[in-house]
Amino acid sequence: xSIMDTLNGEISDMFWFVDDYFWGISFVFLxxxxxxxxxxxxxxxxxxxxxxxxxxLSGVADGRKTSKISSFxxxxxxxxxxxxxxxxxxxxTAIMMGGPGAVFWMWIFAIIGSASSFMESTLAQIYxxxxxxxxxxxxxxxxxxxxFGSRRLGIIAAVLLVLTFGVGFIGVQSCNASNALCGAFExxxxxxxxxxxxxxxxxxxxxxxxxxxxxxSAKVVPAMAVLWVVFAIIAMCFNIDGVVNAVSMIFSYAxxxxxxxxxxxxxxxxTGLKRGVFSNEAGLGSVANIAATANVKHPVKQGMIQSxxxxxxxxxxxxxxxxxxxxxxxYSEIYALGxxxxxxxxxxxxxxxxxxxxxIIALFMFVFAFTSLIGYYTMSEANARFVKDSKKNVLAIRxxxxxxxxxxxxxxxxxxxxAFSDTFMAAMAAVNMIxxxxxxxxxxxxxxxxxxxxxxxxxxxxxxxxxxxxxxGVTEWE
Amino acid sequence: MVTVDxxxxxxxxxGIAVVIVGIFTGYFFHKGDNNMMFIPLxxxxxxxxxxxxxxxxxxxxxxxxxxDKY
Numbered sequence: 001x002s003i004m005d006t007l008n009g010e011i012s013d014m015f016w017f018v019d020d021y022f023w024g025i026s027f028v029f030l031x032x033x034x035x036x037x038x039x040x041x042x043x044x045x046x047x048x049x050x051x052x053x054x055x056x057l058s059g060v061a062d063g064r065k066t067s068k069i070s071s072f073x074x075x076x077x078x079x080x081x082x083x084x085x086x087x088x089x090x091x092x093t094a095i096m097m098g099g100p101g102a103v104f105w106m107w108i109f110a111i112i113g114s115a116s117s118f119m120e121s122t123l124a125q126i127y128x129x130x131x132x133x134x135x136x137x138x139x140x141x142x143x144x145x146x147x148f149g150s151r152r153l154g155i156i157a158a159v160l161l162v163l164t165f166g167v168g169f170i171g172v173q174s175c176n177a178s179n180a181l182c183g184a185f186e187x188x189x190x191x192x193x194x195x196x197x198x199x200x201x202x203x204x205x206x207x208x209x210x211x212x213x214x215x216x217s218a219k220v221v222p223a224m225a226v227l228w229v230v231f232a233i234i235a236m237c238f239n240i241d242g243v244v245n246a247v248s249m250i251f252s253y254a255x256x257x258x259x260x261x262x263x264x265x266x267x268x269x270x271t272g273l274k275r276g277v278f279s280n281e282a283g284l285g286s287v288a289n290i291a292a293t294a295n296v297k298h299p300v301k302q303g304m305i306q307s308x309x310x311x312x313x314x315x316x317x318x319x320x321x322x323x324x325x326x327x328x329x330x331y332s333e334i335y336a337l338g339x340x341x342x343x344x345x346x347x348x349x350x351x352x353x354x355x356x357x358x359x360i361i362a363l364f365m366f367v368f369a370f371t372s373l374i375g376y377y378t379m380s381e382a383n384a385r386f387v388k389d390s391k392k393n394v395l396a397i398r399x400x401x402x403x404x405x406x407x408x409x410x411x412x413x414x415x416x417x418x419a420f421s422d423t424f425m426a427a428m429a430a431v432n433m434i435x436x437x438x439x440x441x442x443x444x445x446x447x448x449x450x451x452x453x454x455x456x457x458x459x460x461x462x463x464x465x466x467x468x469x470x471x472x473g474v475t476e477w478e
Numbered sequence: 479m480v481t482v483d484x485x486x487x488x489x490x491x492x493g494i495a496v497v498i499v500g501i502f503t504g505y506f507f508h509k510g511d512n513n514m515m516f517i518p519l520x521x522x523x524x525x526x527x528x529x530x531x532x533x534x535x536x537x538x539x540x541x542x543x544x545x546d547k548y
Binding site: 020023026027029032033035036266437438440441444445448450452470 | 489493496497499500502504505506508510512513515516519522523525526527530534538540542545546547548
C-alpha cells in the first residue's frame with residue numbers, strides 16, 4: 001500500500017470518525033447561538049440589508065489615499081476568502097450528497113450565520129490591536145485573550161485557526177483548483193505543473209506584504225464574483241426551461257430525500273449546514289481576522305459589512321451555481337451522471353456550451369481558490385503574529401502556506417484534505433461561538449451606541465470605548 | 479434573585495451538558511440514524527437557550543444594568 005493510499009484510507013477514515021462527533025457539537029452551538037443572535041439583533045441581517053449593503057460598498061476610494069486597509073478592501077478580502085471552491089465544487093457536492101434540498105438549508109444557515117458573522121466581526125473590531133507596522137490585527141485569538149485576560153485561550157484559538165485555514169482550507173482550495181485544471185488541460189505531470197503555478201504565484205503575492213494582498217483582492221474579487229454570476233446566468237440560458245424546475249426542486253426536496261439517495265432528512269440538513277459553513281465561513285472566526293484590519297470609525301460598521309458578505313456568498317453566488325446544476329434536469333438525471341464537485345459542474349455546462357465550459361470552470365476554480373488562499377494567508381499571518389510577533393514567524397507562515405498549496409495541488413484525491421479541514425472547521429466553530437457568546441454583551445452595547453448616534457442624526461457614528469460598561473482589554477477606540 | 483456566581487456555575491454546567499448532547503447528536507449522525515439525531519439536537523438547542531439566558535443575566539449583573547434598547 002502506498003503512502004497516498006494510507007493517507008486517503010486509514011487517516012482520512014480517522015478524521016471522518018472524529019469529524020461526525022465534532023460536527024454534532026458544533027451544529028448545536030452554531031445554529032442555537034445563531035438563532036439567539038438573530039433574535040437579539042432583531043433580524044438586522046435581513047431587515048437592515050439596505051444599510052449593510054451600502055456600507056459594504058462605501059469607502060472604495062479610502063484605501064487609495066492611505067496605507068491603511070479601507071472598509072471596502074476588508075470587505076473584498078473577506079469575500080475573497082469566502083468565495084472559493086465551495087461556491088462551485090462545494091455546492092455541486094452538496095446537491096449530490098444531500099439532494100436539491102441541501103441548497104434550501106444552505107440558505108437558512110446563511111441567514112442565521114449572517115448574525116454570527118456580525119457578532120464576531122464587531123467583536124474583532126472592538127478588541128483589535130495596532131502593531132508596529134501600523135496595521136490593525138484582531139480576530140478570535142485577540143478577543144479571547146483581551147476579553148478574558150487569557151493569553152492561553154488566545155493561543156489555542158490562534159493555533160486552531162492556523163491549522164483549519166492555513167493548512168486545511170488552503171489544502172482543499174489548492175487541491176480542488178488543481179484537479180479542475182487537470183481535468184480541463186490534460187498533459188503529462190499536469191498536477192505538478194499546476195501545483196508549481198499555484199504555489200509560485202502565491203509566493204510572489206504573499207512576500208510582497210499585506211497591503212499588496214489587499215489591493216490585489218480589492219481589484220480581483222468584485223470582478224470575479226460578477227463574472228461568475230454572469231457566466232452562470234449564460235449557462236442557465238442554455239437550459240432556461242430547467243430553471244423553474246430547479247427552483248421548485250430546491251423547495252420540494254427540502255424535507256424529502258430523493259429516492260436516488262436514500263437516507264433521512266437529517267442528511268439533507270447536515271449537508272446543507274456543512275457546505276454552507278464551508279462556503280460562507282459564518283461563525284468560524286476566520287473573516288473576523290480580516291474585519292479587524294479595517295480602518296473604520298465604528299466597530300458595528302464592519303459587523304454589518306461582513307454579515308452582508310455571508311448573504312452575498314450563499315444567497316447569490318452559491319445559488320447561481322446551484323441553479324446551473326439543477327437546471328440540467330430532474331435530480332435522478334443529475335445523480336445518474338455519477339460525478340461530484342467541479343467535475344459535475346463542468347459536465348453539465350459543457351453538455352450545453354461545449355468543451356470551452358470545461359476551461360472556463362477550471363479557470364474560475366483557479367481564481368476562486370487563489371483569492372481564498374490569499375485571504376487564508378492573511379488570517380494565518382495575523383495569528384502567527386499573535387503567538388509571537390516576529391519576522392521569523394511571518395516568514396515561517398508564508399513558507400508553510402506555499403508548501404501546503406504546492407503539496408495539496410499535487411494530490412489527486414481531495415478526501416484527506418476534506419476530512420482534515422472539516423474536522424478542524426467544526427472545532428474552530430464550536431470554540432469561536434462559545435467565546436463570542438460569552439463576550440456578546442460588548443457587541444450589543446456597541447450596536448446600541450451605533451443606533452443611538454444614527455437616531456441622533458449623526459451620519460458617521462464614531463465609537464469610543466466609554467460606550468462599553470466594561471472596556472477592560474479594549475486598547476483602541478480612545 | 480440569582481447571583482453572578484450562580485450564573486457562572488450554571489453556564490459551566492449547561493456548557494458541559496451541551497457538549498455531551500452534541501456528542502450524542504454526532505453519534506446518531508455517525509451511525510446513519512439521521513432522524514434520531516434530532517432528539518439530542520433539539521435538547522441541545524433548549525440547553526443553549528437556557529445557557530445564554532445565564533450568560534446574559536451574568537453580564538447584566540456585572541454591568542449593573544441592561545443593554546440600552548435599539
